[in-house]
Amino acid sequence: MTDPGKLIYLPLVVAAPAAAYFVARFLIGLVRYARADKAVRPMLRKAWGIKARWKRDARRVGLTQIERGRPKWWSSTPATTVIEREMIPTVRVTAQWWGVLVDACTVGRLGLNEFQDAAGHLADVWKVPQVRVEQLRPGVIRLRAILRDPLTESSQKTDAGGRSAVPATALAVPALKASAPIRRQPAPGRTPTGPLSPWQLPADPGVWHAGVDADGNAVTVRSSGVSGAVVAGLAGYGKTSFLNARLVQLAPLPQVQWVLIDGKGGPDYDDLFARAWLSAKDEPEQVRDHLATVHQLMVDRQHAIREVLGCKNMWDVGPSPTWPLVLVVIDEAHTFFNQSKGTDGPSKRLDALARETTRLVEELIRKGRNVGIQVILATQKATADAIPTKIRDNCQVAISFAQRTSEAATAILGSDITASPGEHPRRLTDPAYIGVASMVAPHRPGFTLVRTTHVPDDLADVIATRNAHLVRDPAQLLLGQRMAISRSHLVAREGGGPIRQDHPAAFPFVKPFQHAEEDSL
Numbered sequence: 001m002t003d004p005g006k007l008i009y010l011p012l013v014v015a016a017p018a019a020a021y022f023v024a025r026f027l028i029g030l031v032r033y034a035r036a037d038k039a040v041r042p043m044l045r046k047a048w049g050i051k052a053r054w055k056r057d058a059r060r061v062g063l064t065q066i067e068r069g070r071p072k073w074w075s076s077t078p079a080t081t082v083i084e085r086e087m088i089p090t091v092r093v094t095a096q097w098w099g100v101l102v103d104a105c106t107v108g109r110l111g112l113n114e115f116q117d118a119a120g121h122l123a124d125v126w127k128v129p130q131v132r133v134e135q136l137r138p139g140v141i142r143l144r145a146i147l148r149d150p151l152t153e154s155s156q157k158t159d160a161g162g163r164s165a166v167p168a169t170a171l172a173v174p175a176l177k178a179s180a181p182i183r184r185q186p187a188p189g190r191t192p193t194g195p196l197s198p199w200q201l202p203a204d205p206g207v208w209h210a211g212v213d214a215d216g217n218a219v220t221v222r223s224s225g226v227s228g229a230v231v232a233g234l235a236g237y238g239k240t241s242f243l244n245a246r247l248v249q250l251a252p253l254p255q256v257q258w259v260l261i262d263g264k265g266g267p268d269y270d271d272l273f274a275r276a277w278l279s280a281k282d283e284p285e286q287v288r289d290h291l292a293t294v295h296q297l298m299v300d301r302q303h304a305i306r307e308v309l310g311c312k313n314m315w316d317v318g319p320s321p322t323w324p325l326v327l328v329v330i331d332e333a334h335t336f337f338n339q340s341k342g343t344d345g346p347s348k349r350l351d352a353l354a355r356e357t358t359r360l361v362e363e364l365i366r367k368g369r370n371v372g373i374q375v376i377l378a379t380q381k382a383t384a385d386a387i388p389t390k391i392r393d394n395c396q397v398a399i400s401f402a403q404r405t406s407e408a409a410t411a412i413l414g415s416d417i418t419a420s421p422g423e424h425p426r427r428l429t430d431p432a433y434i435g436v437a438s439m440v441a442p443h444r445p446g447f448t449l450v451r452t453t454h455v456p457d458d459l460a461d462v463i464a465t466r467n468a469h470l471v472r473d474p475a476q477l478l479l480g481q482r483m484a485i486s487r488s489h490l491v492a493r494e495g496g497g498p499i500r501q502d503h504p505a506a507f508p509f510v511k512p513f514q515h516a517e518e519d520s521l
């Protein structure tokens, strides 16, 4: 028989492990706090406060749901009684160097929209400047109580003296793994120096390294199978730097050729032109001529693709030095689509050029995808008066830096952006957000804010100039390939090669180019 006197110790035996657990947690917390940097301690205190008061706060901002049901089978309440149960999303709270991360499980009808509606109230309750909400994955909503926005930390690559650092490896394609972590959270108290720069990432024409998100994770934009991209944003918010980052990454690749058109007409692109197959400033006639050349290349490639690549889509095999991706970048693109509708001679001539340019760009975007032609349009405003909708709406990729109006943001990102106030480009007008863009990124729900990498002009210029020897004329490359194929067919026929049938249908049909005919004469 158990000694009844010992039973009084039973609650103690049960409670002791629980008490030990809580004491251990408390002590671990204290040690963490003591060891944390001064700048991180307020975040830890804030995180503890949010965790401790979550249930009360959730009720106050309306993040609860009442469920009606029957009592549990062990309850003494009559089974016929309808009882109400309050459901509150469970949360996981962690302190970050920039604020507090709260991952909340969705409950019933409490999902992304309800958390977004409550974001302003939560910011007031938690006494933080901003609460950003996003859907992390189905069933989990991520809230960021931001005290110091990581997206406002500039990513400019500078040396200790503040000058832009051009590493010796700038011209090499480094052997970093695609999965290499980009910028993780910096050591507490240290200023983040930004993500890995474009020249430090594995270069791949099919992937566009855009920058890093608020957590420091790399964000990419689809480039494979894309024929059109629009980059819009107010003047001075980072469009050109963003394009520089892309060009810098592609410059050392012989499987990419550039066509650079600078509608600004200034010196911005002067040195980049060295690496370009075709280049032009704000001269409408020259721009039209270059686009006509690219258009002709597109038509020729359409005719030749099966014969040369053995497939209907270049992206199935990827770009190569002999069939390079032709990247057409048109900065300040609206310059070339604008029609004055004047009645005098010069205005009519310019309007005719604008119509022709519009038609060529529209066709390149609509038909250039499978033959490896990609057009990137940069513009301050992507509304229909600046970029014709038949061009803009056919672009598969849209990226927006700061915008002053909702109309401009909707024009570039579509009406869905109104449902994402946290990622709305109108929020990015603060100068701290220069270089931050809103975009739809692959495998991420909704819109993502990305701090793009700042590539100073001088760095882009150096890399472009040093890779100038890689410039080739894709039309000539195509011609060479077709002639080589024609020759091999001829040899096979005459020399009794693999094609030895008398019926003409047995020989593959090769439509000679104009130049090929001239050559053989």
Ligand SMILES: Nc1ncnc2c1ncn2[C@@H]1O[C@H](COP(=O)(O)OP(=O)(O)OP(=O)(O)O)[C@@H](O)[C@H]1O
Residues within 6 Å of the ligand: 154, 155, 156, 233, 234, 235, 236, 237, 238, 239, 240, 241, 242, 380, 434, 435, 436, 451, 452, 453, 454, 455
């Ligand atoms: N990612 C970035 N991080 C920090 N600063 C940046 C970033 N991108 C650009 N900047 C700063 O913003 C300035 C303007 O950038 P940029 O010339 O790319 O703007 P833009 O949008 O192309 O302007 P415009 O339409 O007038 O050509 C740069 O000189 C640079 O100082």
